[in-house]
Amino acid sequence: MAAAVGTAPPDVKAATGTDTGRPRKPILAGAAIAGAVLVAIPLLLAGSANDERPDSAKGLAADSDTVLNASSAPAVLDDYVAEKPSSSPSRAKPKKSEAPKVAVVQPATPSPSSSPEKKAKAKPRPKATPKPNWGTKTVYATSVLQVGQAWSTNRIRMVMQSDGNLVVYNEKGKPIWAAMTFGANHRAIFQQDGNLVIHNADDRPIWASKSHGHENAQLVLRTDGKVVILHNGAVVWST
Structure with a gap:
């Protein structure tokens, strides 16, 4: 009875074909294949993305040298010396077309002799007209003025x-006083008594200064x- 209750003999496990402690080999192989596929898919996608990048980006990545690149040489002090920037031949901007320069002709400076202002200054100022030196005449009695x-x-x-008519003319020949006596053969007499008298042809006085x-x-x-x-010295009569 004791032998019947214990563990089954080895031939019984082989006959049933089931082993609850270990998985079967086909299942393990399938799981390995599935894992390899999952790992390969991202790698394939990354490779296709790298293949689709433009050549310019590849060239830029290949030519660039940054401090993040482990293979690049370490920076030294001379790398940080300031230099004047020079334009790259491949990236040089086209020069703007400049407008043609127009030559400005300066007006000729007038010579001192041709300057109108200096000519005007060079002219002498007109001298003030000198006062004429007018003269006088004194007539004493008895004096007579005949015609003419x-x-x-x-x-x-x-x-x-x-x-x-007895008339007084100024220096311009303009009459400035007249006795208004008209007739033939008149004469003016400045008498001893200080009276100026005009006589007619009959020798009669027709005008007097009184x-x-x-x-x-x-x-x-x-x-x-x-x-x-x-x-x-006193004026007793005046024209």
Whole structure:
């Protein structure tokens, strides 16, 4: 009875074909194949991605040398010396077309002799017109003016005209005073009593200065263009 209750003999395990402690060999092989496939798929995808990169990126990666690359040489102090940047021949920007320069012609500087301002300054200032040196004339009694005769200075003259009028003209020949006596053969007389009288052809007085009563008076043609009769320095009559 004791032998019947114990473990089954080895031939019984082989007859059933089941071993609950170990997996079968086909199952292990399948699991290994599946794992290899799972590992190979990412590698294949990474390789295809590397194949699709442009050549420029590959060249850039191949030519670049960074500090992250373990194979690159370590940096030294000379690598950090500042230098003037030089443009790369392959990456040089096209130069902008410059507008043609226009030559500016400077106006010729006028010579001092041709400058109008200096010419104007070079002209001498006009001198002030000097005052004329007018003269005077003194007529004493008794004096007579016949037709066509005159008492005159370099500024004025008193004329007995042929029309019988006694007129005073200035230096410009303009009449500035007249007795307004008209007729033939008149004459002007400066009398001893200081009176200036105009007589007609019949020797009758037709005009007078009414300055009588001043013995030894003088008739004076002055520089201011006036004809006056003075007595003792006082003016008793004036044109």
